[in-house]
Amino acid sequence: MTECEKGEIITVLSVKAGIKAKKRLANLGIVPGVKILKKKSAPLKGPLEIIVKGSSLVIGRGLSAKIMVRCQGQCNL
Amino acid sequence: MKYQRRTSSHLPNKGKEKDKHKDSINIALAGNPNVGKSVIFNQLTGLSQTIGNWPGKTVEKMEGKLDFLGYHFNIVDLPGIYSLSTFTLEEIVSREFIVSEEVDLIINVIDATNLERNLFFTFQLLELNVPMILAMNQMDILHKRNIDLDFKKLEKIFKLPVLPVVAVHGLGVHQLLEKAIEICHPHLNYENSEFEIPDLSAILSFGKEVEIKIKDLIKSISVDRKSVVNSHYPPRFLAIKLLEDDEEINKIFENHESTSDIIQLADSFRKELEEIHGEDISTVISSEIYNNINKIVEQVLIIQSEKQTKKITLADKLDHLTTHSIWGYVILILVILGIYIFTFSIGDFLGGLFDEGYGIWSENIYSLYGENLLGVKILWDGGVGGLIGAVGGVLVYVIPFFLIIEILQDSGYLPRAAFLMDRVMHTVGIHGKSIIPMILGFGCNVPACAGCRIMETEREKKISIVLTSLIPCAAAMTVVMGLVGRYLGLSWVLFLFIINFSVILIVGRILNKTMPGTCTELIMEMHEYRMPNYNVILKQTWLRSKEFVFKALPIIIILGITLEILLIFNALEPVNLILSPISVIWLGLPTAVGIFLIYGILRKELTLVLLALFAENMGLTLVELLTPIQMITFSLVTMLYIPCFATIIIIAKQTNWKYALQISFLEISLALIIGGIVNWGFILFMNL
Numbered sequence: 001m002t003e004c005e006k007g008e009i010i011t012v013l014s015v016k017a018g019i020k021a022k023k024r025l026a027n028l029g030i031v032p033g034v035k036i037l038k039k040k041s042a043p044l045k046g047p048l049e050i051i052v053k054g055s056s057l058v059i060g061r062g063l064s065a066k067i068m069v070r071c072q073g074q075c076n077l
Numbered sequence: 078m079k080y081q082r083r084t085s086s087h088l089p090n091k092g093k094e095k096d097k098h099k100d101s102i103n104i105a106l107a108g109n110p111n112v113g114k115s116v117i118f119n120q121l122t123g124l125s126q127t128i129g130n131w132p133g134k135t136v137e138k139m140e141g142k143l144d145f146l147g148y149h150f151n152i153v154d155l156p157g158i159y160s161l162s163t164f165t166l167e168e169i170v171s172r173e174f175i176v177s178e179e180v181d182l183i184i185n186v187i188d189a190t191n192l193e194r195n196l197f198f199t200f201q202l203l204e205l206n207v208p209m210i211l212a213m214n215q216m217d218i219l220h221k222r223n224i225d226l227d228f229k230k231l232e233k234i235f236k237l238p239v240l241p242v243v244a245v246h247g248l249g250v251h252q253l254l255e256k257a258i259e260i261c262h263p264h265l266n267y268e269n270s271e272f273e274i275p276d277l278s279a280i281l282s283f284g285k286e287v288e289i290k291i292k293d294l295i296k297s298i299s300v301d302r303k304s305v306v307n308s309h310y311p312p313r314f315l316a317i318k319l320l321e322d323d324e325e326i327n328k329i330f331e332n333h334e335s336t337s338d339i340i341q342l343a344d345s346f347r348k349e350l351e352e353i354h355g356e357d358i359s360t361v362i363s364s365e366i367y368n369n370i371n372k373i374v375e376q377v378l379i380i381q382s383e384k385q386t387k388k389i390t391l392a393d394k395l396d397h398l399t400t401h402s403i404w405g406y407v408i409l410i411l412v413i414l415g416i417y418i419f420t421f422s423i424g425d426f427l428g429g430l431f432d433e434g435y436g437i438w439s440e441n442i443y444s445l446y447g448e449n450l451l452g453v454k455i456l457w458d459g460g461v462g463g464l465i466g467a468v469g470g471v472l473v474y475v476i477p478f479f480l481i482i483e484i485l486q487d488s489g490y491l492p493r494a495a496f497l498m499d500r501v502m503h504t505v506g507i508h509g510k511s512i513i514p515m516i517l518g519f520g521c522n523v524p525a526c527a528g529c530r531i532m533e534t535e536r537e538k539k540i541s542i543v544l545t546s547l548i549p550c551a552a553a554m555t556v557v558m559g560l561v562g563r564y565l566g567l568s569w570v571l572f573l574f575i576i577n578f579s580v581i582l583i584v585g586r587i588l589n590k591t592m593p594g595t596c597t598e599l600i601m602e603m604h605e606y607r608m609p610n611y612n613v614i615l616k617q618t619w620l621r622s623k624e625f626v627f628k629a630l631p632i633i634i635i636l637g638i639t640l641e642i643l644l645i646f647n648a649l650e651p652v653n654l655i656l657s658p659i660s661v662i663w664l665g666l667p668t669a670v671g672i673f674l675i676y677g678i679l680r681k682e683l684t685l686v687l688l689a690l691f692a693e694n695m696g697l698t699l700v701e702l703l704t705p706i707q708m709i710t711f712s713l714v715t716m717l718y719i720p721c722f723a724t725i726i727i728i729a730k731q732t733n734w735k736y737a738l739q740i741s742f743l744e745i746s747l748a749l750i751i752g753g754i755v756n757w758g759f760i761l762f763m764n765l
Contacts, residue, residue, distance in 0.1 A: 010453075011605065012460065014356075015360070019357060019359070020164065021597075021598060021600075022252075022357060022359060022360060023162065023164070023359040023363075023760075024159075024164060024600055025600065026359050026360050026363035026364075027159045027160040027162070027193060027197065027363060028159060028600065029193065029194055029197070029363075029367060030357065031360050031363050031364040032360065032364070032368060033364065034367070040400065042400065042496050042497060043401075043402035043403075043405065043406075043497070044402075044500045044502065045500055046470070046496065046497065046499050047496060047499045047500075047509065048499040049400075049496065049603065053191070053193040053194045053367075054190070054191055054192070054193060054194070055190075055191045055194060055602060055604070056602065056603045056604065056605075057507075057600070057601070057602055057603070058495070058496050058599060058600070058601045058602075058603050059598070059599065059601075060499055060503075060508060060509070060598035060599055060600070061500070061598035063598035063600065064596050064600075068378070072090050
């Protein structure tokens, strides 16, 4: 997810993280198939702010990189 | 799927030790963080609130009472959480409490502007089979966006009362209580009137393949349950949690031989389901829940105007500014300075008034009884003096401090700070949220270390506490500014800060490498900026101050009296002699100073206060008493060594005494080592 453009609506494909992180994200609505909007990323390669299920979530950069998404029809890794 | 019926014999009258009142109702407020639960709680319970701890845990318990329409309500404000799994103590504590005998009714506070995510938690609560009311809060904001909710439909779908609320204006809050009375004490017309928990399988069901497994697990549980499993949780909840491999639930079944095979059963079911879906079980379940929620939300949201107004609001502009690559950090520094200035200006002013008053009274007392009478010394100087010192020297700073922190918290600024600082915090092994207690640490370490409870794991909490206690609090700053700042200039103050922060960085990195476990990633909800609600802020400030007064102040006063007594009997002289190898030779300070550093354990600014008094007694000014090197060393040691006693106690409460003592020992060592190095470094440098 770190490689997508700001302001794009992207679809989550999978979350390649540990079980706990996955579950926490799932509780907040980040599951395969859900559409999220990447709002901005923090300076200094910091966390990402995304909009999911209508509200703003901040996710650390390391974890964001593990969220696999599809932007505009391209697959990202 | 038959839900367990709750008969009226299970309702209020359960013989709680606290309330033998027949007409008492016990309510739990549950919901996501930042939905307005506290606002509602404040409205209902006002000044009767108490903050305690859940027994045996380091989680805060907020309780309050209310008498309304002839009924006595006991209300517990549960921590804001997103689910009922076992990530955090808050979740465990909440779910255990809800199914315990002590809760008659849950009021699920939902942020109507954030329906989907909030309903996820609602679904979790529904599985606990406890009577519930849904309170849709922030309806005013929803209406501003030209959206409305179909309450009739919501009630039809959930088969539970759904009420609109605008908590900040107090609207709809009493209706919640009226509804609670209706549910818990139904009209006596009906002989066997009971609150029947509705059959919600229509919305709560998962896909067929999952439901089959759940049914099988329920069968196994129900068979063995009565004899062995002593749990308040409904069978379906247990089944789902077993499938999800929930630690705490597993423990219930692991303990007995006859039930441990249920765990194996759950394991095999889980593997099957994960193969079918190609995803881990939590993702499967969460996806299904969100699917169900989606269908509901489509039916109940009423969008009233076709126009999608894409106005950029003030909140948006502020958000952009405070997270900007440059301005964001500038603002952060300004905010921290602002906290200092606000706290100090009010504190100094009020503290001065107290000092004057005390001075005048002291003169009166001395002229009546004489200064040297033992009783006068212990009771007046020690006792009342300690009290005035605690109020005029500490409380007048702490209260404005709490006030401005509450404003920052309520307006929504603090997550932005975490957003900006996450990257930096990672270098010391914790994530961005830890900046929040550290910001607090600039004012006072006591609430700052208490604030470390927002960290999700023990590891991070512990690292956070150490680093937070190393932040120079306002008291330490008084010493630095009053000594180095005043006589040596601001550049030396900067020098001290650089050393202090380097220490924090280095300690953080070492802890990060040596403490087991890895750094958790930041996952945080960031809500829109909003105008702080002055009711909430005042009440929270009052509560926090009350907590401080009852917990920290007595310690300060008692220690003050003790030290005064020791001073009277000259018990402290020998201490000076014992300390002199360290204080005089290593640190290069005058002999008498050793004692002042010990007083500093009580309150850090005392080191300077006593130093000044000492100088006055000798007829010297501070400049004459201490050389510049000594001033620097003295200030540095004050900044770094042991956290003040009140802080130590808070740390012990948050973790345990062993850790608190370890931290104290660590910081004393650090202060002494670095102080000595600085001292000798300068001496060598001067002699080159």
